[in-house]
Amino acid sequence: MADCVFQIDHGNLRHHRFWQGKLSEADLLSTADKVQADAWELQRDTGIAAIGLDGTLYDQVLDTVQWLGVIPARFKGLSGLQRYFAMARGAPGRPALDMTKLMDTNYHFLVPELDANFSPEPNYEWLVDKVAKGQAVLGAASAIPIVMGPVTFVCLAKGCPVPTDEAVRRLLPAYTELLRRLAGMRVPEVQMHEPILATSGAGDLRDSFEAAYLELAKAGVPLHLVTYYDDIGSAYPWAVNLPVSSVTLDFLGVPGAAVPNQTLQLIRQHGFPADKRLGAGVVDGRSVWADDGTAVSLVTELLGLGIPHERLVITSSAPLQHLPYDLRLEGGHLPEGLAGRLAFATQKLAEIVSTATAVAVAAADPGSAHGDAPGAVKPQAGAAGAAAGSGEGVAFGQQLDEKLFSRSEAYKTRREAQATFPAFPTTTIGSFPQTAEVRRLRQQLQRGALSRPEYERLITGHIAHCVGVQEALGLDVLVHGESERTDMVEYFGTQLGGMWHTSSGWVQSYGSRCVRPPVVVGDIEYQGPMAVWEYQVAQTYTRRPVKGMLTGPVTILNWSFPRKDISRQQQAMQLALALRKEVAALEEAGCKVVQVDEPALREGLPLKAERWGSYLGWAVDAFRLCTAVAGPATQIVTHLCYSDFNDILPAIDRMDADVLTIENSRSDNAMIRALATAGYRRDIGPGVYDVHSPEVPSVEFIKSRIRSFLDSGILPGRPDRIWVNPDCGLKTRGWPETIAALRNMVQAAAEARAELSEGASSGAGSAAGGVGAEQVCKQQPAEEAVGLAGRSCGGCCR
Incomplete structure (x- = not known):
């Protein structure tokens, strides 16, 4: 039976x-x-x-x-x-x-x-x-x-x-x-x-x-x-x-x-x-x-x-x-x-x-009784064409120099060398709506119906549109929108050596959302820049800072199917070394804000508390190994979401990120209060609205969330280090609701700024210089660019 x-x-x-x-x-x-x-x-x-x-x-x-x-x-x-x-x-x-x-x-x-x-x-x-x-x-x-x-x-x-x-x-x-x-x-x-x-x-x-x-x-x-x-x-x-x-x-x-x-x-x-x-x-x-x-x-x-x-x-x-x-x-x-x-x-x-x-x-x-089950597969290290577990660098945790795990300067010192912003600076978590047109372009590339140069030319138009929308709305730190990415793990898994991605391996993540986790089939190796091109494209359309967007080593591992012949720790260190090279490549390209997301850090905790110390030790080390290559003036951001982080606050602090953005709207500030109680002193970006709901939050609702952050006691006297952003990425939302929600978010931040100081400017809500959306789409004014709602800019900038 x-x-x-x-x-x-x-x-x-x-x-x-x-x-x-x-x-x-x-x-x-x-x-x-x-x-x-x-x-x-x-x-x-x-x-x-x-x-x-x-x-x-x-x-x-x-x-x-x-x-x-x-x-x-x-x-x-x-x-x-x-x-x-x-x-x-x-x-x-x-x-x-x-x-x-x-x-x-x-x-x-x-x-x-x-x-x-x-x-x-x-x-x-x-x-x-x-x-x-x-x-x-x-x-x-x-x-x-x-x-x-x-x-x-x-x-x-x-x-x-x-x-x-x-x-x-x-x-x-x-x-x-x-x-x-x-x-x-x-x-x-x-x-x-x-x-x-x-x-x-x-x-x-x-x-x-x-x-x-x-x-x-x-x-x-x-x-x-x-x-x-x-x-x-x-x-x-x-x-x-x-x-x-x-x-x-x-x-x-x-x-x-x-x-x-x-x-x-x-x-x-x-x-x-x-x-x-x-x-x-x-x-x-x-x-x-x-x-x-x-x-x-x-x-x-x-x-x-x-x-x-x-x-x-x-x-x-x-x-x-x-x-x-x-x-x-x-x-x-x-x-x-x-x-x-x-x-x-x-x-x-x-x-x-x-x-x-x-x-x-x-x-x-x-x-x-000791025979094999019909069809059983004998144990075998590695996989297709890979010398997995064959030797070099497997015991990374023991072989790497301790200096590789630490930034060159402490947070207090390096934060002064990084960009400054007004109270309640605004940004997003990374992804923007994934339209049918964007998905069709990726499918055409995969089928060979589009050449790589043609695909990049068309995707450039979508990046330009996304940057133009953000410029017109008045966001302080921009993103390129991730129109080229199917999924935050799959995208990197397809570009790293030692990882295989399926064509139909969908797994339910929640409700109606499915993802395709990569499979780790060999030693993980860096094969060249993965996110530099889209950063460079986006930055050409604005003088405001654009974030370089990466997924962290622990999240890639926890959202993939790992090998079973070497430890998860060893695989995490391999990923960290590969991503470290990508952080360095972004910085060399001029990127001053690099976001390395680790939403799966908490979920990887063993179910037995006595095993937490070991896991958190190597998981945080993997993040630090990945990000410590950044110079003092480069701001490292990370994003954590949809888990209870109260019980791992020391580990979050040890990550040593310059900015921590978190899911917050559904949890009633529980994480913010916990961070405030713990004396957290780095920049924080609590989510102000729920991206998984189609409802557009009002200006007053978002402003009430911002006021609640001040009431929580987090970062007293430093509203310039309390970021205003959505809970998570916006890829599952449509353009109309995305634009409406972000417009209200930026306005709420501006009004909250004005309430702090009557003498402060209450205009665009941004201290950063920049070009308008009309430079992205020269044939349309900014308001029309904001209203494009899911289309690229019509071809005039491609």
């Missing part, structure tokens, strides 16, 4: 057409049903016996908010999909739920909000309907409902002032009623997903878990407790003895982690209950590398420990939503040497089945 968690947001479920009013609710739901049914049928046809009924219109945690009926008051006037998507994306006067990373993954979830008086008002319709549809497709015996467990749900929520056990207790009647309904549908079991057990804080949750599952066990349906993302450590002895019929454990953890997963050792030490089935998560759900025989080896050990074959359930170590859909979609794009060595989600299903087959054979003939 095999069991699998599988979810893929194939084709983005046509969300955007629905939001634009071009698709009916019935058509959206019909597409969603088909995507789910296709995934279920794929599993069934591959040979999966018990199929988890995963799938979501936007986010699984948001689905739980919806059926539990723990809806924040600001959404209570809405219903159905209107309310669901308002919680995800915001609506007029209704800010969206906060968004943050799930555990240590690159998947963003919507954060539940629980106040002191929260009381569930459950509505089981959507969930029960999904189960009914799953049973119709698969049969009742194979369709397994998936429910986020109550303890994990409470721990993922924010703002709940009541103790965890009390919050869980309030949810239990809704959970119990759901389980009773599912029992009435004759489901064979219900998967209760509790990944919070893999964190170091799980030991403090024992009372909550034991009380909750004692109550849930009375509902009359077998419960299957599912954990993943790491071993469950010290929680193991009591967690596996909760009143459930099955427990699934992750035997693999994070690929390349410094500390191996301890699940097998925990079973050796404590045994496993004889009255339960063990779900063995032995097929790697977080790595694109094919199984090398590890799965069968782990199960063989379990059989040797006396766990009967009939009580073993073979599954993936984590939900397969973190992997690309199907390797076969790559077609002839797969490089020679990688064939047979990679496995995407569809191939992982086959690995689960082949491992289960090997287990059955081993149980019938113990002499065969």
Whole structure:
């Protein structure tokens, strides 16, 4: 028997057409049903016996908010999909739920909000309907409902002032009623997903878990407790003895982690209950590398420990939503040497089945227990054409001179040599709207329909337009807009030696957004400038400073699929050395502001707090190695977003960036207050509005955010070092809303400046000199350039 968690947001479920009013609710739901049914049928046809009924219109945690009926008051006037998507994306006067990373993954979830008086008002319709549809497709015996467990749900929520056990207790009647309904549908079991057990804080949750599952066990349906993302450590002895019929454990953890997963050792030490089935998560759900025989080896050990074959359930170590859909979609794009060595989600299903087959054979003939699973790939270093792990520079952390990790002057000294600005200087995080025309140009280049010179000529027009818009709006520090970039990691992965990018390897990042993570296939090497040309193009159109835009080494690593034959630390140092050369190249080209984004720094933290020190040590070192090459007059900016950074403030300070920009609008200044309390003294750019919502913030709203920064106590007396910027990049927004929001942002900064000093100029809101948009598009005045809304400047400047 095999069991699998599988979810893929194939084709983005046509969300955007629905939001634009071009698709009916019935058509959206019909597409969603088909995507789910296709995934279920794929599993069934591959040979999966018990199929988890995963799938979501936007986010699984948001689905739980919806059926539990723990809806924040600001959404209570809405219903159905209107309310669901308002919680995800915001609506007029209704800010969206906060968004943050799930555990240590690159998947963003919507954060539940629980106040002191929260009381569930459950509505089981959507969930029960999904189960009914799953049973119709698969049969009742194979369709397994998936429910986020109550303890994990409470721990993922924010703002709940009541103790965890009390919050869980309030949810239990809704959970119990759901389980009773599912029992009435004759489901064979219900998967209760509790990944919070893999964190170091799980030991403090024992009372909550034991009380909750004692109550849930009375509902009359077998419960299957599912954990993943790491071993469950010290929680193991009591967690596996909760009143459930099955427990699934992750035997693999994070690929390349410094500390191996301890699940097998925990079973050796404590045994496993004889009255339960063990779900063995032995097929790697977080790595694109094919199984090398590890799965069968782990199960063989379990059989040797006396766990009967009939009580073993073979599954993936984590939900397969973190992997690309199907390797076969790559077609002839797969490089020679990688064939047979990679496995995407569809191939992982086959690995689960082949491992289960090997287990059955081993149980019938113990002499065969040490054989390989059918199709298993032997361990092999490196990849296509690369001498990966072959020697030179592998132990970078030990070989590099300590001087390479430090700027030549301390912040206090070098900041005086950098550009000065008025109070509340304005900028953006980097990307501007990705229009259909821009995407078409990239596709034409990829297909060979455009030559590289022609492509660059056309992209130059888009860069010119973006610079002109920013000039006309009055921003202080500009960006080139990143029209040439598909994704902030993929773009660099395609230009670095030792990294391979897929053609169809899309992975869900959040809601309707998918990315294509690169695969590290060899030693990472710098192959020449990657972001210098676009910086130079942009700077020719303005006298204001333009930022050089890079993605940091830790984010590239955490948002890629790493090698498994050398450590993540070694791979991070290879990336840092490559990017260090790019920082130097930008500086040589005249760039005085270099932004090196590390939004994935926090999400890479191990789930066990005792392992944080080691990770943060090498992660921050990688950032410093990358940026320390910059001279004192070059301002280094970094961007962190959509994670809780309060617990790593010393590491953020040690990064030694000159300017820190952060996501802030959904988190109510929590990070700003924490930084102020910690005495943070470098430049700070708190996001003033949410880029994931289509709502345009008013001038007064943004001004209130700026005032709140002053009230927080951050950087007292230095408003010139409090930057005003959006939460994140603007690539997912349209030009009209982008221009409207930035216009209001610049005006709010100017008015806030004027409020500080009645004698200050309240004009354009910029101390930097510069040319107007008319120099970008000589045939149009500035206001018309601002109104171009998604078009280039018409060809007159190309």
